[in-house]
Amino acid sequence: MENILKKVLVFDGAMGTLLQEKGLTPGACPELMNKEEPKKVREVHKAYVDAGADVVTTNTFGGNRIKLSEYGLENEVAEINQRGVEVAKGINDGKYFVAGSVGPTGRFLEPLGDMTFDEAYDVFKEQINALAKGGADFIIFETFHDLGEVRAGLLAAKDVCSLPVICSLTYDGGRTLTGVTPRSAAIILESLGADAIGANCSGGPEELYPVIEEITRTTSLPVIVEPNAGLPEMKEGKVYYPLDPQLFIEKMVPFFNLGMNIFGSCCGSSPLHTKNLKQKIKNITILARNVERRSTLASREQVIFLGEDTLPKIIGERINPTARKKIAQGLKEGNYGIIQEEGAIQVEAGADLLDVNVGTPGIDEKETMSKVINLLQQNISIPLVIDSTNHLVLENALKNYQGKALVNSINGEQESLNKILPLVKRYGAGVIALVLDENGIPETAQERKKIAHKICKSCEDYGISKKDIYIDCLALTIGTDDNSAKETLETIKLVKQNLGVNTILGVSNVSHGLPSRSKINSAFLAMAIASGLDVAIINPLDKNMLTSLEAASFLAGRDPKGNNYIKKNSLEVKEVEINASIPSLELV
Amino acid sequence: MENILKKVLVFDGAMGTLLQEKGLTPGACPELMNKEEPKKVREVHKAYVDAGADVVTTNTFGGNRIKLSEYGLENEVAEINQRGVEVAKGINDGKYFVAGSVGPTGRFLEPLGDMTFDEAYDVFKEQINALAKGGADFIIFETFHDLGEVRAGLLAAKDVCSLPVICSLTYDGGRTLTGVTPRSAAIILESLGADAIGANCSGGPEELYPVIEEITRTTSLPVIVEPNAGLPEMKEGKVYYPLDPQLFIEKMVPFFNLGMNIFGSCCGSSPLHTKNLKQKIKNITILARNVERRSTLASREQVIFLGEDTLPKIIGERINPTARKKIAQGLKEGNYGIIQEEGAIQVEAGADLLDVNVGTPGIDEKETMSKVINLLQQNISIPLVIDSTNHLVLENALKNYQGKALVNSINGEQESLNKILPLVKRYGAGVIALVLDENGIPETAQERKKIAHKICKSCEDYGISKKDIYIDCLALTIGTDDNSAKETLETIKLVKQNLGVNTILGVSNVSHGLPSRSKINSAFLAMAIASGLDVAIINPLDKNMLTSLEAASFLAGRDPKGNNYIKKNSLEVKEVEINASIPSLELV
Ligand SMILES: [Zn+2]
Ligand SMILES: [Zn+2]
Ligand SMILES: [Zn+2]
Incomplete structure (x- = not known):
């Protein structure tokens, strides 16, 4: 089934304008026509099939419970969507695909709005269930402004059916209305299991070109573009789209060189646009796209790429109530301003990611974590690291976090693996795994590598990619054991050489109980980077650490040309x- | 032959007092008696042989040209010494050894006095030649205050004959009169090929005990002790030694537990002391001594021990006219005060060794180097690194330097090896070898290791121990090649793992041409120490470097318990x- 989306496909174009031409009253519910005037809907579909569309999109864009409730149709979701698919099938010889269209609810998820993840999830689940039942060949999320919403939808689609899922957002000036970048969307949606990713609607082909270019560089999934017929203008009181079929095709040509394979049109287009597109595409060759598969983490706005030719990344460790009274106090009093401030100064200082730990006595960790995650994802641009070992806390936080998070942490204990890895997989996160197990922390690097190996096997069993594994090689204080730093460095080397996963370290543990800790920490960081460290959990306000990281990265060949x-x-x-x-x- | 000195041996005792009893006039030349009254000399020897001495020492202590010239006997050196041996041989059954005694000239070598190395060398050569011709079983340098003098004598002995050589200095309060420590003496004399090392004369057994203890801990060579019969007092206008044979033996007992094997007595002793010593020793077991064979470098006062459980060592790089105008100026103008000051501030800052480079246009490098070496060895306590690639400069400097120097440097070119390695061997130095050859500097660590391997083979051919090889793994700037630091670090690892020699690096080259060099240098130093660096050539005034070295050493397990x-x-x-x-x- 999945291979469908790897073919070159031409999607149909606008639906609403054509239905209006067929008598849809302004202000009426377009999706109700699937039930009440299926012939007219089918005529539109037939026009696109006749024009050569490989895919027709069902007339179900507004077919979710929230949208339909605006017309008092909230109980018609199943029928409207199921009929929407049925009416699109079996035209002519039927040799085309039917994409079950899913549009936004018109409400925003927390923290932007007040809809919860679970609410959105349920709404999409209901609609997609009906689309699948109707026999759609795949699901397409179209014209979404918000990543949080499409994310809930995608998870619902994956739970409800096994159909391939396309996720297409709409962009304005390079970002969605809610600030999501194409790069973040690509990474986050891919990590959640989308089968194709792209953009539609918007100001037309020219406005979408840089967005799609970015997406093709970021994901190796099939990419879709369905632009409007140009940026709409008002002419004589009517919306007018400037790109006629000929002009539209001219503007579409640059996309053919991006190694993408799914093309269509959106508002302002007609079957003639589709026909031209289909004819043009016959004569082109789709180039192979060679996207380097790197480890990534992402917020709604920023993607962090890891790799041996990039700087090791910094996780700011300061949002942690353990031994930090100020943070503990803020969490207890619900004074989250302190937390936000602590986040902001770490970003300012150079953190690439922020660790968020709210585990302190006297608070509801699950609720507090979600609140803090929501606060930070709204106000801080860098990706977050969700720091808890409680799977309930993690699950709730992962639902609410709209990025590709890093989970901190699991370890080699079977219970930890069984409870948390399914969450990591489901929510498309990365995971930090400590090299310890039921028997504690092994002294030697070889023993630690064995645990890391076991963890990697477990991750594989759960379908988690090596690129999403971050082995914490465990820094212990050299105050009590002269060899502890050496074993940690050796563990990093062994894990890098033998397992091919990312390595991570809470660096400052190495100096626990010793004077002038910053001196030890910064030397250790340089040594760890020489051994292959990919991510350092540090206090980014310690300038010695940043200096050490900058210089050591250059020396280790991880800062090309310095x-x-x-x-x-x-x-x-x-x-x-x-x-x-x-x-x-x-x-x- | 050499095995003689590994046996338990009892030496004879005082000679002068016994000759006086037999009629030697105060103020007369004792050694002249070998020629003029050989019977009396032989009687003294016989008394010791009868007492059970395994070794009798020839009456040639003052038999060098300089001493004999005080009596106008400068042309009698050959005869006096040759007869001195002959008269000591063949007493009773002749089953004992004859040690050819060599004492100091009474003059001091440069820089303490005005005697040159070559003068001293020639004086000793003449005397030892005669002792060997006379048939001595080995040579003993006795009662030397100065390391420079005994060093010249030892080299002469090694050139003149193949007899084993014992070097025994005399100490006062733990050092010789000229400030030499027992530890330095042991290291330096062993490196020059001495076959046994020890101390004699002095304030008696109790004063020599800590000296000998230090020597037994430092060298694995046989150790000799011949104390006076206590600290001399004046009684009724006569010199009186407080330890009678019985008391003397009691004070000698502690030495028997040091794993040493050669015992005798000196001033104030008599054949009865020897007899008691011989009887006591019959009943003791000489313990095996287990001296760890470390790499060492030494000045007359200080020994630097290298090893994986000790801190990496710092060579101060600042005495170098290349790109340092102040130094170049000082050398040209003969203003060596600047050089001395530059040495002193580096010692103060924490340097373990000082590099001395005087290569600048417009000066006589050979002469200047010797002057500077002499100035520094008189005023600076730490060992010196003689930095020149000219073998004539090196030879002259090595003659004059009374420590165990480090030669900086050779490389893999055959000419460099052939010219300089014989000097390294002869003067008991360590040698820095750059991993480059006729074809320049190889890019890869593997190629560099090959050159290092070739150098090590060459050193082996010349009889130079692995412990005296310091492979400079070559830091090159990362400003022009992102991989250069990585290759250098890999070279250190390969050399340490495969060749078992010391590694050294001119650290700051890595940042040539880059801003904020200290940041790069200090991170690189930490990384190099993690890779196994033993010696860093740095600017010790750069506090970042010392901080990095201190912290990295702790982390690398080279600063036990921190x-x-x-x-x-x-x-x-x-x-x-x-x-x-x-x-x-x-x-x-
Ligand atoms: Zn549109
Ligand atoms: Zn004496
Ligand atoms: Zn004596």
């Missing part, structure tokens, strides 16, 4: 050299 | 933590 290092340091030369007395022979 | 780190940092906690804003969660 671009980052030189950018950060070219203005600081004088200041530093005064501090260091005589930093190089040349200057004396 | 003793050094904690000592250096326990007082600095507050200051540092203010700088680092928030160095650890606990403190906020």
